[in-house]
Amino acid sequence: MVEHDRLLSAELSASGFPVLRCRGPLQALQLGLQHRPQLALIDAEAPGANPTTLARRLWEELHIECLVAINGDTHPGAGQPCPPGTLGYLIKPPQQSQLRSLVTLALNYAAERRRHAETHTRLSGAIDRNREISVAVGIYMERLQVEQEEAFEALRGYARANQQKLLELARTVIHAREDKQELVQRIARHYAR
Known part of the structure; x- marks a missing residue:
């Protein structure tokens, strides 16, 4: 909670939400780093708080999403798209049931996004691991002029026989320098058994 008065944090606490309260952006970033809250609520009227900048920093630096509390009549954010890291706007003063529902919804949405x-x-x-395996299969296919299924089975069988992960063997095949042909031949001999 980044706020200039205790109204919202008191209502959240009364609704059963654990609240960490701070007065400004620097303290919000420090608390965010220490406690990794599930959600930040930024009061647009908090001293020194530029809610857009703070929400962006909390999101980019700590992956904490935010709700921004605004006065609907006077704040320019009302009716505008949410900036990065902001899930939505909370129009002040909310009724306690609305606040509880909105915060619960925001927490659920943030958890789903995580x-x-x-x-x-x-x-x-x-995908990256499979890409490396595919490259190793391709190298084997090219060197021995065999089909993909045979190349894959040869690599997999060799890895199992040597109690090695297929990905590790694939990386060895890809990055082998002078002995690449020898390694491929050794795998082929093992497969031919």
Whole structure:
């Protein structure tokens, strides 16, 4: 909570949300780094807080998403697209039930986005690993003039026999310098058995 009064943090605490309160952007970044909260709520009227800049920094530096509390009549953000790191705007003063519902929704949405980001990271890693295996299969195919399935089975069988991960063997095949042909031949001899 980055706010200039205690109204929103008091209402959030009364609704059962644990709240870390701070007075400005620097303290918000420090608390964010120390505690890794699931969500930041920035009061646009907090002293020294440029909500757009702070939300962007919290997102880019700490991957913490934000809600920005604004006065709907006077704040230029009302009705505008949300800046990076901002999930939405909270019009002040909210009713306690609205505040609870909006914060719960924002927490759920932020958690879902984190799960998607983690899944994307895992899939990207899997694709990169598969790419290396595919390159090694291609090298084997080119050197021995065999089909893809045979090349893959030869590499996989050799890796298993040597209690080695297929990815490790693939990297060895790709990065081998002078002995690449010898390594490929050794794999082929093992496969022919």
